[in-house]
Amino acid sequence: MTSNKSDIIIAIFLLCFSGIMINDASNIRDLGFEGMKADAWPRVVLWLLVVMSSVMLGKSYIQLKTEGHKDNNTFQVNFSKFKNAFICFGMFLFFLSTLDYLGMLLGGIAFVFGLLTFLGGFSLNLIIKHLTISVLSIGFMWMVFTFGLRVMLPEGEILRVW
């Protein structure tokens, strides 16, 4: 269950987001043809988003006022709860940023090994186990896609030079 305070913050964020996008919608070119303009549908969607976000804001604010005394201390983000998710984000971001250099094979192995080790633990036994899993799983998938499905996965500069 989310708290009213977090809902208020999300509603304000959505209102800002809609505002920026509505503003950007004015940059959509009008080709001057008859019929529905290119910006019409996005505007409808965005204005509906504004309305619904306002409803969410109002509803959460009223609930906060009425249940405020119960809700006062609930908005404390427990970052440790999201630790593993943030590790995944970080590792994936690293994998994506280095994809051009490492390629899908090496990058994939590094990503799976890194993620397994961060999530699973750092003992020697586990590291060997994680290395085996990452090499076998990514190696297998790489072979299936490269030779079985004929997909040219990113080779990476390292392998290209080598």
Added chain:
Amino acid sequence: MFDIILQAGASVLLDPLTLGLMALGTLAGLLAGAIPGFTIAMGVILTLPFTFGMSPIQGLATMMGVFVGGLSGGLMSGMLTGIPGTPSSVATTFDGFPMVRSGKPGLALGLGLWSSFFGGMISAIILVALAPQLAFLGLEFGPWDYFALIVFALTITVSLSGDNMVKGLIAGLLGLFAACVGEDEINGVARFAFGSDHIRQGFAFLPVLIGLFAFSQLLSDVEDNVKAKSPLMAKTADPVRVEHRKAIALVIKNWINLCRSSFIGIFTGILPAAGGSISNILAYDQAKKASKNRSEFGKGAVDGIIAPEAANNATAGGALIMMMALGIPGDIVTAVMLGALMIHNIIPGPSFIQDEPLLAYGVFIAFFAAHFFMVGLQAFSLKLFLLVTRIPMYVLASVILAYCAIGVFALHNITFDIWVMFAFGVIGYFMRKLGFPLAPMILGVVLGKLAELNLARAIGTSDDYFLFITRPWSLFFILMALVSVLFPFYQNASKDTLFSKLFVPISMIVLSFPLFLMQSPVRMIIAAILLLAGSYFVYKRMSTLQAT
């Protein structure tokens, strides 16, 4: 017609590669359905990248195998450990688990297996019979009607998606907005590209879907450190021998329950967004109400296993009816299948069955055949399931995250798609955490372009906006959308209120008007029945109110 069915049958049943792929898909589905934390939708999504290199029929047959296998896979973990593998097998555990604990695991599994099989067969027959008829009906639709149908599909998704309707609507609108990004379909003008050539091409459907659904789900699965490091299931189960003969005899003996539950499943599947997770509980509830031995329910009743398992497999047929006939996905799984068809440049819609009869009937036949594979592979998948459950979640999640990246790249061979998946994965994860349902957003992404295209066509054809409410089908769908918006209020209203008492009969009366306008004898008879029944209930309930 018969020669088309024969050709389609040959393309599926006489091609060893298609059969092999379908068997593999069914096995993967059985496993995905059996593992708690994995859903059928996730199984189908993860299968999709493998289908790029296949022919459309091979790809769809494989996904059909995953779909059918997934629906039946949930019963294994539900019965043997008491933890349902998928939401569509929740009600199966109510009686399946007690029956296993009472020393009849073979019979419990057999009942689940054969109820799934027969439920699926009934829905397959209805699918073959109804989908072409519904598609024929769909040919009457103009852009006004199609737009209204999409609005209805989105509103019902929102109204069935959970307690918080506002968040559901916001999710749906965000999905519609995501579909707006990039060049518009009508004029080819760039929208919200912010100078990026990649964004100008728009977001491909698959990376968005994998990100929103699979990526965010995997992150949620590894959130808890202790759970992530433990084996998938704390409780272990022993391999069991399924009692096929006894189970078949019992399922056939309880044929009324089987048929009722199957029809509940089919109807629920036809409704957009109402999938197996709803139908299995509805069917269980109805079976309990209709049973003479209600006290047996919850203690291992045979009917309590037949009802949910027949219903959840029948739901697949119902969902496929909508997708095949009108191009409107009934749930996330059919949305993925719709995406798979689009990847092969096939646009499902009312003319799909006529334009691509071989493919359409091939899908029907694959749906039939997948049920036979499901029965045949259950024993083997049970052994595999017991092996897989020893793996900790963090290992599976890490490997699957990498697989998602490879699969998404394979779509267009561009790294940008992986970035899109990542971005939507992050969005999906936080949306889950903040209580936003993801189904409306996914359907918004799938249906957004179709909605805009039909709205543009409607406005381009005539500047008379009243056509949206004067055309019978359009009016019918708009009224259905209104009813679906009000439905959650009806569910939450106290039974004594006027609104709660009159909601259903007034809805019946209101929905009869567009049917009268259609001026077809059958529809007018249905309209008359709706009007008379609605009026009768209004009169009866008003009389009761006045008396009290």
